[in-house]
Amino acid sequence: MINRLIQKLFGKQAGEESKDIAKKRLKLALVCDKLEVSEDILKKLQTDIVAVISRYFEIDKTEFNIDIQRTDDLASLVLNTPILRTRTNY
Amino acid sequence: MDGKVIVVTSGKGGVGKTTATASVGAALAQTGKRVVVVDMDIGLRNLDVVMGLENRIVFNIVDAVNGKCKSRQAAIKDRKIDNLFLIPASQNDNKNAITPEKMVEFVKELKKEFDFVFMDCPAGIEQGFENAVAAADEALVICTPEVSAVRDADRVIGLLYSKSITPKLIVNRIVPEMVERGDMLSHTDVLDVLSIDLLGLIPMDENVVVATNTGTPIIFNNQSKAGNAFKRIGLRLDGHPDLPIEVPSTKSSLWKKIVQKFAVKK
Numbered sequence: 402m403i404n405r406l407i408q409k410l411f412g413k414q415a416g417e418e419s420k421d422i423a424k425k426r427l428k429l430a431l432v433c434d435k436l437e438v439s440e441d442i443l444k445k446l447q448t449d450i451v452a453v454i455s456r457y458f459e460i461d462k463t464e465f466n467i468d469i470q471r472t473d474d475l476a477s478l479v480l481n482t483p484i485l486r487t488r489t490n491y
Numbered sequence: 492m493d494g495k496v497i498v499v500t501s502g503k504g505g506v507g508k509t510t511a512t513a514s515v516g517a518a519l520a521q522t523g524k525r526v527v528v529v530d531m532d533i534g535l536r537n538l539d540v541v542m543g544l545e546n547r548i549v550f551n552i553v554d555a556v557n558g559k560c561k562s563r564q565a566a567i568k569d570r571k572i573d574n575l576f577l578i579p580a581s582q583n584d585n586k587n588a589i590t591p592e593k594m595v596e597f598v599k600e601l602k603k604e605f606d607f608v609f610m611d612c613p614a615g616i617e618q619g620f621e622n623a624v625a626a627a628d629e630a631l632v633i634c635t636p637e638v639s640a641v642r643d644a645d646r647v648i649g650l651l652y653s654k655s656i657t658p659k660l661i662v663n664r665i666v667p668e669m670v671e672r673g674d675m676l677s678h679t680d681v682l683d684v685l686s687i688d689l690l691g692l693i694p695m696d697e698n699v700v701v702a703t704n705t706g707t708p709i710i711f712n713n714q715s716k717a718g719n720a721f722k723r724i725g726l727r728l729d730g731h732p733d734l735p736i737e738v739p740s741t742k743s744s745l746w747k748k749i750v751q752k753f754a755v756k757k
């Protein structure tokens with residue numbers, strides 16, 4: 402735990418632990434459950450969206466994140482990506 | 492004044508619903524509240540053995556709901572805690588022996604006599620779940636830090652919201668060593684994924700198995716981390732909603748306590 406804290410303090414990326422994999426799988430499973438689509442379709446959607454955004458911005462694809470957020474009576478699909486820089490050559 | 496009716500549910504089986512119902516019920520009864528715990532797992536009753544009351548069963552929930560006996564006759568008094576009662580499930584009926592409408596009527600009567608009515612839900616989201624939830628004002632969702640349990644919890648939380656119940660979460664069977672080395676989802680990971688408020692965190696604790704062997708409430712064992720965590724949940728449910736949630740940890744070194752202070756904030 403202290404190691405991880407130090408890694409975090411110094412901005413080092415901690416190696417992927419099994420719970421990180423669990424969390425990723427869980428998130429994806431929940432999005433699929435809610436949209437009632439297969440994981441396959443969701444991954445394709447993600448690939449397509451990343452491709453479109455990448456035409457205009459340079460993004461960190463490893464940090465790209467697709468999620469469902471729920472408010473009282475409505476679920477929304479939320480995409481999150483760090484933008485590294487704008488492409489000047491489009 | 493009417494009592495609170497709380498359903499304990501999870502979706503997935505074996506995550507600790509029955510243990511939590513018995514323990515939180517006992518904790519509240521020990522502080523002087525009048526508590527009845529109702530086993531809604533018709534056909535697979537368990538709460539009676541966990542509480543050590545299996546030899547005293549005469550009537551059951553199906554009898555009581557269908558008017559074959561008075562609710563007082565079906566409520567078995569606990570051996571050790573005066574204000575604690577159990578209404579056992581029936582072992583031979585099927586789940587259709589009760590309907591949500593009848594359950595609502597029955598619980599209305601119970602509410603008049605008890606400060607807290609806890610309903611221990613069967614696994615799944617079918618008839619038994621519907622029967623219990625129909626009569627509930629509040630819900631406790633139990634999950635363990637595993638992908639399957641959290642996913643099922645999410646499903647149940649969605650169903651509860653659709654019935655206008657805002658549930659609270661208990662994460663059970665936490666193994667701090669595993670969380671600390673990154674091999675088990677932490678409670679913050681679980682809360683990141685689920686849209687729900689946290690009520691309590693229960694560590695994996697061998698004492699739970701020992702207490703279940705003998706049918707004694709785990710809250711009687713002051714050395715038990717799980718027992719103490721259940722007591723804190725009782726307090727949070729009854730008059731002390733701001734009691735801090737303790738995060739299970741391996742050792743309570745000062746350093747870890749400091750780290751936790753930052754980790755618990757939410």
Ligand SMILES: Nc1ncnc2c1ncn2[C@@H]1O[C@H](COP(=O)(O)OP(=O)(O)O)[C@@H](O)[C@H]1O
Pocket residue numbers: 501503504505506507508509510511537663664665693694695696697699700703717
């Ligand atoms: N915190 C805990 N530590 C150790 N064992 C536990 C804990 N909580 C539950 N158990 C054990 O896990 C098993 C399943 O618990 P139970 O309460 O029957 O789950 P459910 O009612 O959700 O099916 C039981 O054998 C119980 O003793």
Ligand SMILES: [Mg+2]
Pocket residue numbers: 508509510532537611612
């Ligand atoms: Mg059970």
